[in-house]
Amino acid sequence: MGRKLAAGNWKMNGTPAMLDGLKTLSAPNGTQVLICPPAPLIHRAAQIAGPVAIGGQDCHTQASGAHTGDTAASMLKDAGATYVIVGHSERRADHAETNAQIRAKAEAAYAAGLTAIICIGESEAERLGPDCLDIIAAQLDGSTPDGATADNTVIAYEPIWAIGTGRVPTLDQIIETHDMIREKLTNRFAAQGTTMSILYGGSVKPSNAAEIFTAQNVDGALVGGASLKPDDFQPIIDALAAS
Protein backbone atom coordinates (compact mmCIF):
# COMPACT_ATOMS: atom_id res chain seq x y z
CA MET A 1 0.00 0.00 0.00
CA GLY A 2 1.41 3.35 -1.03
CA ARG A 3 0.48 6.89 -0.13
CA LYS A 4 -3.12 7.74 -1.02
CA LEU A 5 -2.85 10.36 -3.74
CA ALA A 6 -5.60 12.08 -5.73
CA ALA A 7 -3.78 13.88 -8.53
CA GLY A 8 -5.33 16.21 -11.09
CA ASN A 9 -3.65 16.78 -14.45
CA TRP A 10 -5.06 19.93 -16.02
CA LYS A 11 -3.11 19.32 -19.25
CA MET A 12 -3.22 22.43 -21.49
CA ASN A 13 -6.27 23.82 -19.71
CA GLY A 14 -6.61 26.41 -16.98
CA THR A 15 -6.91 30.11 -16.34
CA PRO A 16 -5.91 32.25 -13.38
CA ALA A 17 -9.61 32.41 -12.49
CA MET A 18 -9.74 28.62 -12.19
CA LEU A 19 -7.10 28.72 -9.46
CA ASP A 20 -9.75 30.07 -7.07
CA GLY A 21 -11.33 26.61 -7.20
CA LEU A 22 -8.24 25.17 -5.51
CA LYS A 23 -9.20 27.00 -2.34
CA THR A 24 -12.42 25.00 -2.14
CA LEU A 25 -10.74 21.58 -2.32
CA SER A 26 -10.15 19.73 0.92
CA ALA A 27 -7.69 16.92 1.62
CA PRO A 28 -9.12 14.50 4.20
CA ASN A 29 -6.72 13.00 6.74
CA GLY A 30 -4.39 10.46 5.21
CA THR A 31 -5.05 11.60 1.66
CA GLN A 32 -2.80 13.81 -0.44
CA VAL A 33 -4.32 16.03 -3.12
CA LEU A 34 -2.25 17.32 -6.03
CA ILE A 35 -3.04 19.59 -8.96
CA CYS A 36 -0.70 19.85 -11.96
CA PRO A 37 -1.64 23.04 -13.83
CA PRO A 38 0.12 24.34 -16.95
CA ALA A 39 3.62 25.65 -16.11
CA PRO A 40 2.75 29.39 -16.23
CA LEU A 41 0.16 28.90 -13.47
CA ILE A 42 2.35 26.89 -11.08
CA HIS A 43 3.73 29.81 -9.12
CA ARG A 44 0.33 31.41 -8.54
CA ALA A 45 -1.27 28.04 -7.81
CA ALA A 46 1.34 27.22 -5.17
CA GLN A 47 0.66 30.52 -3.40
CA ILE A 48 -3.05 29.89 -2.98
CA ALA A 49 -3.37 26.12 -2.91
CA GLY A 50 -3.65 25.57 0.87
CA PRO A 51 -3.69 21.82 1.54
CA VAL A 52 -3.34 21.02 -2.17
CA ALA A 53 0.15 20.18 -3.49
CA ILE A 54 1.17 21.57 -6.88
CA GLY A 55 3.08 19.77 -9.61
CA GLY A 56 4.41 20.21 -13.13
CA GLN A 57 3.34 18.19 -16.16
CA ASP A 58 6.81 17.61 -17.60
CA CYS A 59 10.44 18.56 -17.06
CA HIS A 60 13.62 18.45 -19.13
CA THR A 61 16.33 15.85 -18.59
CA GLN A 62 18.99 18.57 -18.16
CA ALA A 63 19.42 21.03 -15.29
CA SER A 64 19.82 24.06 -17.60
CA GLY A 65 21.00 25.00 -21.06
CA ALA A 66 19.99 25.72 -24.64
CA HIS A 67 16.59 24.01 -24.76
CA THR A 68 14.12 26.62 -25.96
CA GLY A 69 10.64 26.16 -24.58
CA ASP A 70 11.57 23.55 -22.00
CA THR A 71 11.46 23.74 -18.21
CA ALA A 72 14.05 22.35 -15.80
CA ALA A 73 12.88 20.41 -12.77
CA SER A 74 14.62 22.89 -10.45
CA MET A 75 12.55 25.70 -12.01
CA LEU A 76 9.34 23.85 -11.18
CA LYS A 77 10.62 23.40 -7.64
CA ASP A 78 11.46 27.11 -7.36
CA ALA A 79 7.95 27.97 -8.56
CA GLY A 80 6.44 25.92 -5.73
CA ALA A 81 5.95 22.47 -7.25
CA THR A 82 6.67 19.33 -5.24
CA TYR A 83 5.73 16.79 -7.92
CA VAL A 84 6.21 16.45 -11.68
CA ILE A 85 4.48 14.11 -14.13
CA VAL A 86 6.88 12.46 -16.59
CA GLY A 87 6.14 10.24 -19.57
CA HIS A 88 2.45 11.00 -19.93
CA SER A 89 1.17 9.21 -23.04
CA GLU A 90 0.34 12.56 -24.65
CA ARG A 91 3.99 13.57 -24.33
CA ARG A 92 5.16 10.16 -25.50
CA ALA A 93 2.92 10.63 -28.58
CA ASP A 94 3.30 14.38 -29.26
CA HIS A 95 7.04 14.58 -28.52
CA ALA A 96 8.18 11.04 -29.31
CA GLU A 97 9.50 10.58 -25.78
CA THR A 98 11.21 7.26 -25.15
CA ASN A 99 11.42 5.21 -21.97
CA ALA A 100 15.09 6.18 -21.65
CA GLN A 101 14.26 9.90 -21.85
CA ILE A 102 11.49 9.49 -19.30
CA ARG A 103 13.86 7.69 -16.95
CA ALA A 104 16.30 10.61 -17.35
CA LYS A 105 13.50 13.10 -16.64
CA ALA A 106 12.62 11.21 -13.46
CA GLU A 107 16.28 11.37 -12.42
CA ALA A 108 16.26 15.12 -13.09
CA ALA A 109 13.17 15.38 -10.89
CA TYR A 110 14.94 13.52 -8.06
CA ALA A 111 17.97 15.79 -8.37
CA ALA A 112 15.68 18.82 -7.94
CA GLY A 113 13.91 17.30 -4.93
CA LEU A 114 10.65 16.60 -6.77
CA THR A 115 8.57 13.43 -6.65
CA ALA A 116 8.23 11.99 -10.17
CA ILE A 117 4.89 10.56 -11.32
CA ILE A 118 5.99 8.13 -14.01
CA CYS A 119 3.23 7.28 -16.50
CA ILE A 120 2.89 3.99 -18.34
CA GLY A 121 0.02 2.37 -20.25
CA GLU A 122 -0.94 0.46 -23.34
CA SER A 123 -2.71 1.35 -26.59
CA GLU A 124 -6.00 -0.29 -27.48
CA ALA A 125 -4.31 -2.63 -29.96
CA GLU A 126 -1.84 -3.66 -27.27
CA ARG A 127 -4.68 -4.29 -24.79
CA LEU A 128 -6.34 -6.60 -27.31
CA GLY A 129 -3.10 -8.45 -28.10
CA PRO A 130 -1.51 -11.32 -26.17
CA ASP A 131 1.45 -9.36 -24.72
CA CYS A 132 -0.32 -6.49 -22.98
CA LEU A 133 1.09 -7.05 -19.50
CA ASP A 134 4.59 -7.65 -20.89
CA ILE A 135 4.43 -4.35 -22.78
CA ILE A 136 3.39 -2.45 -19.66
CA ALA A 137 6.10 -4.22 -17.63
CA ALA A 138 8.73 -3.20 -20.19
CA GLN A 139 7.58 0.44 -20.02
CA LEU A 140 7.74 0.31 -16.23
CA ASP A 141 11.20 -1.17 -16.24
CA GLY A 142 12.55 1.18 -18.90
CA SER A 143 11.04 4.38 -17.51
CA THR A 144 11.82 3.91 -13.81
CA PRO A 145 15.31 4.84 -12.54
CA ASP A 146 17.32 2.57 -10.27
CA GLY A 147 17.16 5.31 -7.64
CA ALA A 148 13.37 5.17 -7.33
CA THR A 149 11.98 5.04 -3.78
CA ALA A 150 8.49 5.17 -2.32
CA ASP A 151 9.24 8.77 -1.43
CA ASN A 152 10.51 10.11 -4.75
CA THR A 153 8.37 8.08 -7.17
CA VAL A 154 4.73 7.43 -7.94
CA ILE A 155 3.69 5.13 -10.81
CA ALA A 156 0.59 6.03 -12.84
CA TYR A 157 -1.00 3.31 -14.97
CA GLU A 158 -3.00 5.06 -17.69
CA PRO A 159 -4.34 2.93 -20.56
CA ILE A 160 -4.16 5.27 -23.57
CA TRP A 161 -7.55 4.13 -24.88
CA ALA A 162 -9.21 5.08 -21.58
CA ILE A 163 -7.89 8.67 -21.52
CA GLY A 164 -10.60 11.22 -22.26
CA THR A 165 -12.87 8.57 -23.78
CA GLY A 166 -15.23 7.71 -20.93
CA ARG A 167 -14.11 4.08 -21.30
CA VAL A 168 -12.37 2.30 -18.44
CA PRO A 169 -10.89 -1.19 -18.16
CA THR A 170 -12.91 -3.74 -16.22
CA LEU A 171 -12.14 -3.88 -12.52
CA ASP A 172 -10.53 -7.28 -13.12
CA GLN A 173 -8.20 -5.75 -15.75
CA ILE A 174 -7.26 -2.93 -13.38
CA ILE A 175 -6.60 -5.40 -10.55
CA GLU A 176 -4.52 -7.68 -12.78
CA THR A 177 -2.43 -4.81 -14.14
CA HIS A 178 -1.85 -3.09 -10.79
CA ASP A 179 -0.98 -6.43 -9.14
CA MET A 180 1.58 -7.05 -11.89
CA ILE A 181 3.05 -3.55 -11.39
CA ARG A 182 3.26 -4.12 -7.62
CA GLU A 183 5.00 -7.46 -8.14
CA LYS A 184 7.56 -5.91 -10.52
CA LEU A 185 8.21 -2.99 -8.17
CA THR A 186 8.64 -5.31 -5.20
CA ASN A 187 11.01 -7.59 -7.12
CA ARG A 188 13.15 -4.64 -8.19
CA PHE A 189 12.95 -2.28 -5.21
CA ALA A 190 12.17 -4.64 -2.28
CA ALA A 191 10.53 -2.79 0.64
CA GLN A 192 10.45 0.50 -1.30
CA GLY A 193 8.50 -1.26 -4.05
CA THR A 194 5.85 -2.52 -1.64
CA THR A 195 4.96 1.03 -0.58
CA MET A 196 5.49 2.93 -3.85
CA SER A 197 2.15 4.47 -4.78
CA ILE A 198 0.44 3.16 -7.94
CA LEU A 199 -2.27 5.40 -9.41
CA TYR A 200 -4.90 4.49 -11.97
CA GLY A 201 -5.69 7.09 -14.65
CA GLY A 202 -8.13 7.20 -17.56
CA SER A 203 -11.71 8.49 -17.36
CA VAL A 204 -11.86 8.47 -13.56
CA LYS A 205 -15.14 10.15 -12.56
CA PRO A 206 -17.17 10.60 -9.38
CA SER A 207 -19.37 7.74 -10.66
CA ASN A 208 -16.62 5.11 -11.00
CA ALA A 209 -13.92 6.20 -8.52
CA ALA A 210 -15.15 4.23 -5.49
CA GLU A 211 -15.21 0.96 -7.44
CA ILE A 212 -11.71 1.53 -8.87
CA PHE A 213 -10.37 2.29 -5.37
CA THR A 214 -11.56 -1.11 -4.11
CA ALA A 215 -8.58 -2.67 -5.92
CA GLN A 216 -5.89 -3.46 -3.37
CA ASN A 217 -3.00 -2.08 -5.39
CA VAL A 218 -4.75 1.07 -6.59
CA ASP A 219 -3.42 3.76 -4.24
CA GLY A 220 -5.09 6.70 -5.93
CA ALA A 221 -5.90 8.30 -9.26
CA LEU A 222 -4.44 10.57 -11.91
CA VAL A 223 -7.44 12.50 -13.15
CA GLY A 224 -7.70 14.65 -16.26
CA GLY A 225 -11.07 16.13 -17.23
CA ALA A 226 -12.75 15.57 -13.86
CA SER A 227 -9.99 17.50 -12.06
CA LEU A 228 -10.88 20.75 -13.80
CA LYS A 229 -13.98 21.34 -11.67
CA PRO A 230 -13.87 21.10 -7.86
CA ASP A 231 -17.43 19.72 -7.88
CA ASP A 232 -16.18 16.72 -9.87
CA PHE A 233 -12.75 16.34 -8.25
CA GLN A 234 -13.79 16.56 -4.58
CA PRO A 235 -16.06 13.46 -4.74
CA ILE A 236 -13.13 11.52 -6.23
CA ILE A 237 -10.87 12.71 -3.38
CA ASP A 238 -13.55 11.74 -0.87
CA ALA A 239 -13.98 8.29 -2.45
CA LEU A 240 -10.24 7.73 -2.08
CA ALA A 241 -10.31 8.85 1.54
CA ALA A 242 -13.14 6.42 2.24
CA SER A 243 -11.41 3.47 0.55
Ligand code: 13P
Ligand atom coordinates in the same frame (compact mmCIF):
# COMPACT_ATOMS: atom_id res chain seq x y z
P1 13P B 1 -9.05 11.82 -18.24
O1 13P B 1 -9.34 11.68 -16.76
O2 13P B 1 -9.59 13.07 -18.84
O3 13P B 1 -9.42 10.56 -18.98
O4 13P B 1 -7.44 11.95 -18.37
C1 13P B 1 -6.62 11.04 -17.74
C2 13P B 1 -5.24 11.52 -17.84
O5 13P B 1 -4.62 11.50 -18.90
C3 13P B 1 -4.59 12.05 -16.62
O6 13P B 1 -3.23 12.23 -16.80
